[in-house]
Amino acid sequence: MARKKETPKKKEAPKHSAYIEGSGIVVNERITDVLKNNYMPYAMSVIISRALPEIDGFKPSHRKLLYMMYKRGLLSPDKERSKSANIVGETMKLNPHGDQAIYETMVRLTRGNEALLHPYIDSKGNFGKAYSSKMRFAAARYTEAKLEKICNELFRDIDKDTIDFVPNYDNTMLEPTLFPATFPTVLVNSNTGIAVSMASNVCPFNLEEVCETTIALMKNPEHDILSTLKGPDFPGGGFMLYDEAELSKVVETGRGSIKVRSKYSYDKSANCIEITEIPYTTTVEAIIEKIVELVKGGKIREISYIRDETDINGLKITIDLKRGTDPDKLMQKLYRLTPLQDNYPCNFNILIAGTPKVMGVREILTEWTAFRMECVQRRTYFELQKKKEKLHLLEALGKILLDIDKAIKIIRETEVEADVVPNLMIGFGIDEIQAEYVAEIKLRNINKQYILRRIEEIDSLKKDIEEMEEILRDKKKIRNIIISELRDVIKNYAQPRRTMFYYQSDVEEETVEDDTPDYPVNIFISASGYFKKITSASLRMSSEQKLKEGDYIAQNFEATNRTELIFFSDKAQAYKSKASAFDDTKASAMGEYVPAKLSFDEGESFKALVPTSDYSGSVIFFFENGKASKIPLKSYETKTNRKKLANAYSSKSPLVAVIFIKEDCDIILRSTSGHALVFNTAMMLSKSTRDSQGVQVMTLRKKALLASAEILPEEDSFRFDKYRSKAIPASGKPAKELGDCNQLTF
Numbered sequence: 001m002a003r004k005k006e007t008p009k010k011k012e013a014p015k016h017s018a019y020i021e022g023s024g025i026v027v028n029e030r031i032t033d034v035l036k037n038n039y040m041p042y043a044m045s046v047i048i049s050r051a052l053p054e055i056d057g058f059k060p061s062h063r064k065l066l067y068m069m070y071k072r073g074l075l076s077p078d079k080e081r082s083k084s085a086n087i088v089g090e091t092m093k094l095n096p097h098g099d100q101a102i103y104e105t106m107v108r109l110t111r112g113n114e115a116l117l118h119p120y121i122d123s124k125g126n127f128g129k130a131y132s133s134k135m136r137f138a139a140a141r142y143t144e145a146k147l148e149k150i151c152n153e154l155f156r157d158i159d160k161d162t163i164d165f166v167p168n169y170d171n172t173m174l175e176p177t178l179f180p181a182t183f184p185t186v187l188v189n190s191n192t193g194i195a196v197s198m199a200s201n202v203c204p205f206n207l208e209e210v211c212e213t214t215i216a217l218m219k220n221p222e223h224d225i226l227s228t229l230k231g232p233d234f235p236g237g238g239f240m241l242y243d244e245a246e247l248s249k250v251v252e253t254g255r256g257s258i259k260v261r262s263k264y265s266y267d268k269s270a271n272c273i274e275i276t277e278i279p280y281t282t283t284v285e286a287i288i289e290k291i292v293e294l295v296k297g298g299k300i301r302e303i304s305y306i307r308d309e310t311d312i313n314g315l316k317i318t319i320d321l322k323r324g325t326d327p328d329k330l331m332q333k334l335y336r337l338t339p340l341q342d343n344y345p346c347n348f349n350i351l352i353a354g355t356p357k358v359m360g361v362r363e364i365l366t367e368w369t370a371f372r373m374e375c376v377q378r379r380t381y382f383e384l385q386k387k388k389e390k391l392h393l394l395e396a397l398g399k400i401l402l403d404i405d406k407a408i409k410i411i412r413e414t415e416v417e418a419d420v421v422p423n424l425m426i427g428f429g430i431d432e433i434q435a436e437y438v439a440e441i442k443l444r445n446i447n448k449q450y451i452l453r454r455i456e457e458i459d460s461l462k463k464d465i466e467e468m469e470e471i472l473r474d475k476k477k478i479r480n481i482i483i484s485e486l487r488d489v490i491k492n493y494a495q496p497r498r499t500m501f502y503y504q505s506d507v508e509e510e511t512v513e514d515d516t517p518d519y520p521v522n523i524f525i526s527a528s529g530y531f532k533k534i535t536s537a538s539l540r541m542s543s544e545q546k547l548k549e550g551d552y553i554a555q556n557f558e559a560t561n562r563t564e565l566i567f568f569s570d571k572a573q574a575y576k577s578k579a580s581a582f583d584d585t586k587a588s589a590m591g592e593y594v595p596a597k598l599s600f601d602e603g604e605s606f607k608a609l610v611p612t613s614d615y616s617g618s619v620i621f622f623f624e625n626g627k628a629s630k631i632p633l634k635s636y637e638t639k640t641n642r643k644k645l646a647n648a649y650s651s652k653s654p655l656v657a658v659i660f661i662k663e664d665c666d667i668i669l670r671s672t673s674g675h676a677l678v679f680n681t682a683m684m685l686s687k688s689t690r691d692s693q694g695v696q697v698m699t700l701r702k703k704a705l706l707a708s709a710e711i712l713p714e715e716d717s718f719r720f721d722k723y724r725s726k727a728i729p730a731s732g733k734p735a736k737e738l739g740d741c742n743q744l745t746f
Helices: 031-050 060-071 084-091 099-108 149-155 209-218 242-251 284-298 327-337 360-400 404-413 419-429 432-439 448-454 457-474 475-493 506-511 537-543 714-722
Strands: 123-125 144-147 165-167 174-176 191-194 199-202 239-242 256-263 263-267 274-278 303-308 319-323 341-347 350-352 355-359 500-505 518-526 529-536 555-558 562-569 574-578 606-612 617-623 627-632 656-661 664-670 675-679 706-711 736-738 744-745
Touching: 031 060, 031 191, 031 360, 060 144, 060 149, 060 174, 060 350, 084 144, 099 475, 149 475, 199 350, 199 617, 199 656, 209 360, 209 475, 242 256, 242 360, 263 327, 274 327, 284 303, 284 327, 303 350, 303 664, 319 327, 319 448, 350 360, 350 518, 360 404, 360 419, 360 432, 360 448, 360 457, 360 475, 404 419, 457 475, 518 606, 555 606, 617 675, 617 706
Parallel strands: 239 500
Antiparallel strands: 123 144, 165 174, 191 199, 199 341, 239 256, 256 341, 263 274, 274 319, 303 319, 350 355, 518 529, 518 555, 562 574, 562 606, 617 627, 617 656, 664 675, 664 706, 675 744, 736 744
């Protein structure tokens, strides 16, 4: 009998993670929802948990590292330094972001790196230097570290419930959310962080000045901060250019810019300048590279050699001078052209209760005072509870003292150990905690002397408890405690100011004149915008100009290397530069392309060039509609030396020509209809606004446009005046005069 065919069973999809219900389905979502659900949590995590410092002056990465060093006992004066690799490994219990990131954080906090006014880590080994990008720190296995003495002020009373603790990332231990620092560390050591859409840049201030300012503000909220907080104090020293208006802005708003310049001395015997302190924002390498670039570019000719002599004794950059060089004048030039003078941008963006906030010094110190008051309150309450507990136990001893034999008898006659505490409670009228304490007293301590000595503490405990309760009721007493602690910090850790001041009057006296080399040059610019600056000697050797096919020289004139140049584009914009900004070249070279050199806007092309040395004279713009505007060149002079001017002329009609005149002269205009007009520029009034539409200087026939405008040569002007009635132009062709407007038809 034939077997019956079995219907094949449908294969089931394998139970695999790839076969998840709904997998492979494309879901349309709004990009705004995706950003909100995915990017926003990341952004908030960076802002709150990584990049910005909090009111205790630390970022989470700093706090985790220092706390693990504290837990390892590296704050004890008797403790030897530990290998940095061990410290990094311990820190990974709190910070799982990788050993290299932890070690780099550690390096910046060390004394050896010199990045902080008051380092938190005592280091041994090569930790690099903050002022050098090439002096790299050694690996963690070669260096050693422990906590500096000042860290006592960070961890004081940390075990007395002064701050909150939270579980670490794997819930195996607790870590502090803040440090109960006894002084405003947030302003004493610099802190920089870049979060998502925001950043923080807090400059350092002198510890003594910060503490004195805090004390003054606690006594008088209207205290003049600048009277005690003189200005930032950078670890690298240098000189701060004292600008009271800008400093007041930084102090009040938390934003602004601080100018810092290097410190130098002149060694006359070696004819060299020695730079020993530089701005906090730059490095030795950046300074040397910039000076070398200027020397190679011919902008500085007084330097023969520069070298980095930084060693174990500290920073030093030596600049050898050429004979006859004035060192002070050279340094003024270097301050202007190199990072030897630099700006420190201030942005006091600090997390307050998880919210980023830009604050001035007054508000920061007010917030810190409130934070510190809470720490002192919590510490006082913690100690109060401990003393109350101790007093409670000692009161039980007082009752035992009345009849020690009775206590011994109760214990001896109690058959079951578990009944000892209840029987003592009944026998002496004490509670369970007191009875437990009495029962645990050692046999050797039941003598009368021991018990009397312990009972003597009761009076001092009651006094301490009363004082603590008074402190908790009176905020003024809490402030006095904080002030006392701040004065102790000043006494133990204050150090002289490193950054000194240059006052504005001193800076003005040191202002130097423009020392750009000045020599005669010939300027050539082609119609398409290729610029050449050629010296007379070079021009004599080769006068044949190299140009692109179809291009031609549109303008050429004699000038000097200091001549200012105004380039007009076809988009009604002007770009200002100097002849010295362009390299000397030869006639056989193509030249520099102006739109690229001056960063013209996309699609913008060169139209005309006007040279000037004192912004005297006028510029006349001629437009296709027959109008012209006469604008004084002074209108293009700016106090702030802006390089780009919008609305340089009217854009209502296409520009035909730009003519620069020192004094009034005759101009000849030609139209597309074959007409010409000669007029004197004295007939035109100057316009005060650059983008003025001007006046109608030539009446055009239908569909005709103004084709050209140029200065009429003197010989043609003379001939025209002599034969005005018959008006014969230079071409020699007969002309017909049309009225008194001097309009000629050829």
